[in-house]
Amino acid sequence: MTHPFGGITLSLTFFLLLNACSPEGESGRAPNGNQDARIVAPYGSWASPLGAADVYEQSDNIAELQSVGGAICFAESEGTSGGRVGIKRLEPDGRVSQSIPAAFNVGTKVHEYGGAAFLGIGQSLFVSKKEDQLFYRFAPNQPELALTPNGTRHADCISYPKGSRIICVREDHRGAGEAKASLVTINLNFPGEGDTLVSGHDFIAAPTLSQDNSQLAWLTWEHPDMPWDNTVLWLGQLDRKGQLQNVHQVFKGKRGALTQPLFSPDGTLYVVADFNNWWNIYRIAADGTAENILPRKAEFAVPDWRLGHHNYAFESPGVLIASFTRQGEAFLARIHLDTGVVEQLAADFAEISQVISGEDAVYFVGAKTTPERGIYKVTGRGVELMYAPQLPRLKPEYVSKARAITFATAGNKSAYGYFYAPVNPHFIGPHDSRPPLLVMLHGGPTAKASLAYRSDIQFWTSRGFAVLDVNYRGSSGFGRKFRQSLYGLWGKADVEDAVYGARYLVDRGWVDGDKLAIRGSSAGGLTALSSLAFYDVFKAGVSYGGISDMTVLAKETHKFESHYLEKLVGPYPEAKDLYHARSPLHHLQGLNEPLLLVQGLDDKVVPPSQSMSIFNALKRKGVPTAFVGFEGDGTGFWRTEDRTSALEAELSFYGQVFGFRPAGELPGLQLENAGALKHKLAAVEP
Template identity: 45%
Template sequence: MVQQAGYGSWRSPISADLVVAGSLRLGQPVWEGGALYWIEGRPQEKGRNVLRRRLANGKVEELTPEPFNVRTRVHEYGGGAYWVSEGVVYFCNFADQRLYCLSPAGEIRPLTEAGPYRYADGVVDRRHRRILCVREDHSRQGEPENTLVAIDLESGAQQVLARGHDFYASPRLSPDGQALVWLTWDHPQMPWDGTELWRAEVAPDGSLGEPQKLAGGPAESIFQPQWSPQGELYLVSDRSGWWNLYRWDPQGPLPLCPMEAEFGEPQWVFGLSTYGFCEDGRILAIYRQEGLCHLALLDPRSGELQEIPLSYTELHNLQVSGEKAAFLAASPSEAPALVCLHLPSGQLEVVARSSHVAVDPEYLSIPEPIAFPTSGGAVAYGFFYPPKNRDFVAPAGEKPPLLVKSHGGPTGATAAVLDLGIQYWTSRGIAVLDVNYRGSSGYGRAYREALKGQWGVVDVEDCIAGAKFLAQQGRVDGERLLIRGGSAGGYTTLAALTFHNVFKAGASYYGISDLEALAKETHKFESHYLDSLIGPYPERQDLYRERSPIYHLEDLNCPVIFFQGLEDAIVPPNQAERMVAALQAKGIPVAYVPFAGEQHGFRQAANLKRALEAELYFYAQILGFPLVEPIEPVAIKNWSASP
């Protein structure tokens, strides 16, 4: 029987426990010898990354026992943490950052010594019995040194092959082993701003010849250089304003299928892949248009693009082997899964699911893509999730609160996929707007670069414009607007709360409050990221202070809850702690929930649950709607209704 209850107070079967139980992280599929490998991140095991494998006969095995955690800390964000050759797995272990060998018999031995090195994004050079990979050296003061190195498969002895650039990625050997390509970039570029593609001959003794720059520069982003089985070099470049596919030619890269679509994505982590080569010579590729992903077969000679119809709207990490392809896929009604596609028949098979939780569709809110006007006559994008719960309706005339989500990055994007973390809110009667503000990827280089020099301005304006757009349409309550975000999205959240009087409360997950401190304290990968987003530091110290919420607390007059990992090297805890202390001194309602053992992004099940429930408790107190489920209270300073 349908009951009447105010928005926010609907009883939901989507509990925090259910959200956490459905939050396995699947990643980095790899084909080798007919077997499919992948990573499974488990919140129930404190975020441990486990390597799994499905054999050709369908048997699934778990390859890395406790305490091994297959994760690298190169660039802090990692990715590309393992690779496979001739049945042997080489992987990075999170605790000590050493490389280990896993034999076909299941024996694990360390390959590298304990020390200051971290490794990622490797490939096995069988001809010289060595690994070629990215190494990050933390032995010196100041920024670590990134290089390309060769590591002997037996002794672990190491030799530097290339150095001198600030960053390296994607070392890839030609099929005959006689040429190596790789990517580099230098401060202040980020890899989506400008990278360079290099090539060098591999001599019989394993040394590299004189490197030759093939493409790229400070205003061209190269993504995923890859050799075809015939030894031709392919790449993705945004030289046209869109990340499109090219084949390398001595006269320069040749476009294969020019279109206003993104065949690449921001290289926040290593090992990303959006295309691969089929047995018939065609290329299977993922591309994104208007926020949604597509899968298609591309004939590299004719440029003909044949889309493969799928129910999925989000696709990642494509790997092709013969007539088979594997990729991560999700849709508004399906949680992320590892999917295998048999190309001749078009048959799909789900190999692994991030969640085995079954939720009645009558409790699920289906996202609606929206475009809305924003400042400067521009248009911004997002996905709107209206409240949905088959058991409840709101009193006549009541409009729902709106929770605006600002994604991290800020060079990133949100997607229209089943996210129980969003359904947690909508099934309780709280609408959600997930914003792809200017600066988001997936809409071309011009949209991505609209944030340059404007971080803390146009992203905030877009979040506000989206909320006001929905309020003006009568779809949400303009007096009960909330905003939340993590990392860079946490900064957008704090800037929106500080510099504008639109939202009633907000939640910052490891968010940035002091841009100047971030410029001084963050890790190497992002140490010059703010140069393009705000301006060079310290030359434009005025802008850093002008846009930092911590220096403008006189303008902040609404409640905030902060969530922070105490081992966060990207946004150190002192940023949240300074903000909390300042708000408390000012008399503004504030709550602080720190988590020991967590870094930048929470991975432990108990902490994920606590954060979600604490955020709901906080909003219920501030907006005044009753909770219909038991939740451990949160201490809210300067709030009389707090226990």
């Protein structure tokens, strides 16, 4: 980290100001309570102890947990290893060891987004390798062994002790056309094709076994549904030879998004379903009827963009530990299934995931609004932190706390967001000024903004930016109806919500209406581009692998999302005119503000041609623009060095557009048509 004032040059025009005015929500005071001790400097130019490299190079992230032989194994991406993923082992006494180095890079591309990439059995680990997608065995005193053939992908694996086998979700990419989905068994000791248990569905996920290995449950769904639309829960019996018998659909004729099936220790099947608009946990009786064990206007699940989500686990045969979110806040509860008594275990978390049963207790991954995140253990009526990954730490006086907001949007609807005011104990903005605003948009679009602490947000707020993290219509976490309220309206409702959210903050006097920027990735990138093309509100935009032409996406995207646009926009080509009308690439007459495009050149979800097309068009038009591409990177820019470079380029971009000099040394960013910005740059000259 650098010193708070490292590398900054203060102009003679900076001065100390008595009774300085700050936006509502800003702390407005130095650590000693003396406002006068702070330096008056333009918003955005403040020196921060959190550099771009700190955000990513010093940040590790736990992806998933698994109970293995009395210990907890977990996948962790390591910032110092460029975001590559290894496997670590947490012992009950707190000792942590490295089982598979990050250099191996554990990861699967099933459904493109992956998840559930490893399985532990005793002292052995079975993992997918991101580079070749083969499924490897790591066993004591034996060389690593690839068990699966080239051209196949495996994930969501579970142990099936009979015959020393593993049951996995497989995607077979060896044939023509779409990849074929199946549920297969793999021998633990010998490479081979494996045996097929289930096939004939577009998608298969979440296999789970009863403890006596006699029952197998799993999920399927078919085009054009996504897993958060409608899925089917199946149940079958496994005979002594491991063959499936008496396979039948649970809840036949009842539609909903079912997820996370799990057997209790006594063999009762549970599942999360949104039959009542909210993802609640249901217990399935022997006659197939379902009982909602804890009816709540809350979400006990998240959309299955990735495999391997776990929101609940059994502490004992009659006691369940479950996490849920309500109005953006995360909760952990102990549910006594026989009596219905509910105990609240933790309410100070912003995110709770990977709730699993260990041999001695229930464990989970928790994140707070402060820089605290790690693996926790449920102990009595509380929780205990067992392991914390490496995180960039900010002193409390630098941390901006989110304020949850609800605002009116178009059509008398409501949208949500989290507002972060600029916070830095050493700086304050000039008198009677307001900070620039960055409107952040999550991808998906069926994902969500979270209250959990994010270093990338604090990177901006500690420099003098305000941030609005938007949960636009279509976001998860607010029930099925809100999640589906974007259907047919993508490229319209989400754009309206971003625009109305920014206006809401301007009207309240919290931000500068002349310095509004919008940024997003993938689907969020489309919203950012469309906001610039169809509205005259934002003065700058940044697109990370954003979609500019819906038509191209409809023709080129991968299997998992190949029919998603039928829900979001309409069937293609029948709705061709609507695709054209909502594609910012075809409406550049309205896009006249500076734009930065950041793109992974190996992106299979949003082809790089989308960003290049809009970049070339704006360059010809004379709009200030820049394109930053990263070789070998795909969706999300997973490599640490690329994320760092992109964040620095974005800061440089805002400095040029809004006329301030960022603190510290940044690599140069060359804007095409930069001449249009000269009058703005002159504003920072002494």
